[in-house]
Amino acid sequence: MTRTRIFSGVKPTGHLTLGNYLGAVRRWAEEDQHRADGVFCVVDLHALTVAHDPARVRRLSRQAATILLAAGLDPDRCALFVQSHVDEHTRLAYLLECTATDGEMRRMIQYKEKAARERARGGSVRLSLLTYPALMAADILAYGTDEVPVGDDQAQHVELTRDLARRFNERYGHVFTVPRATHPPVAARVMDLQDPTAKMGKSQARSAGIVHLLDEPDAVRRKIMRAVTDGGSEVRYDREAHPGVANLLDILSAATGGRERPEELAGQFGSYGALKKDTAEAVVELLCPLRQRHAELSADPAYVDGVLRAGAERARAMARPWVDAAHRAIGLLPPV
Template identity: 75%
Template sequence: MLGSRALGAAGPRVFSGVQPTGHLTLGNYLGAMRRWVEVDQRRGDALFCVVDLHALTVEHDPGRVRRLTRQAATLLLAAGLEPERCTVFVQSHVDEHARLSYLMECTASDGEMRRMVQYKEKVAQRAARGESVRLSLLTYPALMAADILAYGTQEVPVGADQAQHVELTRDLAVRFNQRYGETFVVPRATHPKVAERVMDLQEPTSKMGKSGQERKTGVVYVLDEAEVVRKKVMRAVTDGGSDVAYEPEERPGVANLLNVLAACTEGDPRELAGAYGSYGSLKKDTADAVVEVLRPVRERHAALAADAGYVDSVLRDGAERARAMARPRVDAAYRAVGLLA
């Protein structure tokens, strides 16, 4: 395998990232960040990245992207990622992502890109608002494939909404290897058991998303103050009836609260449902659990935000380490297609 084990780990190489398109949410923490801390960084050679290039696929304010990128990187450290055990960096700080992205565009087909469910959904949303669509939104999966393949990644921890993109990455890796010779490791997606997709508290059939300029009442943000969290959870939409039952299809609001409570307490949502006789008590316990889960992250973020030099050094060292891992493989890919001697 090309490249070196940056931290000398013997386990699988893991890569995952978060977009700085909005303030990070409870869904980001429960569905991704906490798993990265508790599972992935401890199993092997892991890289975690703020994928700021992906934030440019839509209209954006440059200063806001810069601020949110810094905030996201600081939150990854606040959540418990340890630079001594894994690599934390910003995507645009490593040129190999953009270099390899073009080769992935040359490997993929137009039809494959247009079949991506997220692309079709976002195009429809923008068309309904009379907005244009950037070409980068269509080619986004090629950049994501480059993010993953540049490092010889074996496992990609993602939510269900990104599983299709990882499958495309696998297809592109196999196709490139067949055309030009063995160059890339074919990765696989891994998924959390609970809270894979935390839903909006006001719209429980929609994902708790971070995108957008405004702060939403149905979205709990990692940096929300405790009382703000409590108010949002206590005002969560429930469903018809008075008994508490775990029925995701028929009663998505209650199921969402049970999923969140289960993720925070390491319980089972079906078993938890039997312990409650009212929505009020369920909401109260869920609010308490969320506040307690986020409290240490928020406190650690405040301390790190006050130590800009430390965060700068982590990101600088992380980019250098990532670059050293990615460059040999990306150079090999360029040679394979005839671009380097």
């Protein structure tokens, strides 16, 4: 039987965070690559949709790839590569732009939010910010993907990918697998420690509420101990009324492997301080092996380069038949 194929990626627009790890990366390493045919990449082309420093994008792309290896992705079990190293992504993206509509692109929540921020800063909105969901769809569909493990904020993009796959198949003949989104059961969306109504995002300018995966243990403890909680003193899991406490309970539950649900953990604490202390220590313990392995890999860049080179070759071999089939189906002459 053919194994399930999974695709997912990380965008090098900032240092990877605890939210990235608990919501996605740990699951890729501990579960997905073992049960399925995993395709994981650093989606560097997506980082070009807003103003950026080229040197920083290159640096963060390498750092992200190294962290994925340090987190446990095994190049013998999965394909790990950089998006721009595989031309099939952009070859397919234009075909999907020709399948999507302007209205679909403008309805994307992330486009609305990011475009509003760019305009508020007095900047211009790049066309690629509007069209990048088509590139994201190409990332997924180029591999015959069955599952896309995503956080809540990306669910809309996966739904658009499903719509584009079905529309293409109906118009031009069956080419694409229609993928489905999957979500981790706990901490799918870790929130900012200083603003528990906002996602812990790696692209945010202020980092007081963001735990980065390479933060030193003392920095992790300091950020969590200073986390915003809520009025009152009762430790209770209620995302609406007590978002700060709920976020800490979500993090603690996920950091300890989900052995106890956040609601169950709430009853074990008599104060916010005790909850923060246990959460901080659990996160420090969780991230220590990753930081150590990242330091080892960073000292051997030739190994990381070799992994990315082999991963790109493997990815091209997987993607080319799907993309070639899409080119034929939509009416393009094959190369002569």
